[in-house]
Amino acid sequence: MEGDISPIVWSVRGTVEMDVVVWSLEPLVAALRSAGYSVVGPTVKDGAVRLAEISSAAELPAGTGDAQEPGHYRLTERDDDLVFGFAASPDSAKRFTQPPRQTLFRMRDREIEEVEPEAPRVALLGVRACDLAAMAVQDRVFLGGRHPDPAYRRRREALFLVAVNCAVPGGTCFCVSMGTGPKATAGFDLALTELAAPHRFLIETGSERGAEIVTAIPHQAATGDDVAAAEEVSRTAAGRMGRTVDTAGVQEWLPAAHDHPRWDDVASRCLACTNCTMVCPTCFCSTVEDVTDLSGEVAERSERWDSCFTLDFSEVGGAPVRGSQRGRYRQWLTHKFATWFDQFGTSGCVGCGRCITWCPTGIDVTEELSCIR
């Protein structure tokens, strides 16, 4: 994570010098709530792990696992009581930093009035290293350039991030290949590692406000054994990636491969459904919508998520620049892995694997890249 662009000053190792251990997450949830945060964490809903507001740690999906493969997502029952025994869920943190829809301004007669952006104090519980990396990518898009977005900054600053170091990567995960995980190393207020036998959580502190929360809950200093066990969790997870991809030199070879026959092949399988872009934690493209009230006096303009897979995304003068599925898939993949560097100095992919899991035809970016390389 590039601290120079992050809106938060992360003081890794804050006032709590040592890692601590807690035996339950209930006091943490309570402390965050009394600090004025709505706590949003993973819950089971619609047959998937979804982010929702919780009032108690009991609402977390203990004992729930998942099976993720290309075009496949199923919840499973675990034979342990791990609270975070699953991989990336379809919801990423993106909707909290870049809302799916936000009102920009209203215009009436001669006046243009900005709409005060909502920046709720939310504590996100269970953010994975890949999603922290994705936030750092989005920070570059919305804060790093010549036109920083104050509304994004406010939302970002209002987020309290409780990371969880992945213990059980999914079948479509490849954060190790992208250098973003599985262990969260920066960009969080607190980072948990769930330990078994006995069941407990090791907490690392990443910011002053994180330290304040830790001070407010019952905890004990972590022993050398606790720290070693946490390191083992991350080491084991790193060895269990469902997928790998070699992106060495991708910035050169991918754009140069614009005529590769594989684009036709993948285009024949791609439905242009936009699922990959909707679940992607870094995809930032948006469009605008205008509505007018019934009187015609007040017009409102809003921004909403868009996808480069739609035809009108590239429309100029009545015709799309990228009229074929081939052109649109090539744009998405090439942007994500290569031209993102030119524009924002980083890869657009963090290896969370969501685009693979949620592709209805199971298109696997790691496979496409290895075929094109």
Place this chain on the structure above:
Amino acid sequence: MHPMTPAPYRVRSRRPDRADTVTLTLEPLGGPCPPFLPGQFTMIYARGVGEIPVSISGRARPGAYVHTIRAVGAVSRALCRTRRGDVVGVRGPYGTAWDVSAAAGLDVVVAAGGLGLAPLRTVIGELIAHRSRYGRIGLIVGTRTPLTLLYPRELARWRDAHDIDVQVIVDHPDQAWKGPVGLVTRLLDRIVFEPRRSAAFVCGPDVMMRAVAADLVRRGVPAGRVVLSLERNMKCGVGRCGHCQLGPLLLCLDGPVVSYERAAGLLAVKEL
């Protein structure tokens, strides 16, 4: 302030240019009209209809932008229908500029296709302002029909008063038309310039720019001195909507003005 919030601008004057084209002079209701460089664009918002990027085609004093707009879509139609005193939203200016002074001491070719003459009007303005710094200046203009030709009176003035060789070609002649018919590249034979000591400013549809730029380079104009103004779908103008990508470029930030040296390889890839 959010980067996508416009400021209210009043339509100070509205001049119909052609059947479907209007030139608007827009001035801020309050506050300054930020300075612009030739080639830059603004985002213009028609209340309740939408917002489009429009190249600035001139400066009006005191503090106003001149925009020539052709009614082709919902927003441009709404803007063309505005009347004097109406209020629209404007933000910008954005994007890269034509470096006209880099052509000092050289012959200059200005090539316009259709509405592409509108942004090039600021280039002509710069050339005229310092006419003696430049060598021969040839302005070649391609237009659909004689009636869609932009700025006919100004074209005549540029030719008569400022020593600019102005040549016009049309796709579809009418009975009164006595000039050449066909593609604008044909006009490169009608103007005089020394290719190796020339700079070119080109704006028009992609296909026209590709043809003109390739022809100029073939004649010996260095690719780095052939400069284009590119157009892609654009929703934000500030590098956050993703719509205006051309390979590695975000044309709202890295364009619209891009050298052919940079753009040639990108424009050669279909559907990039």
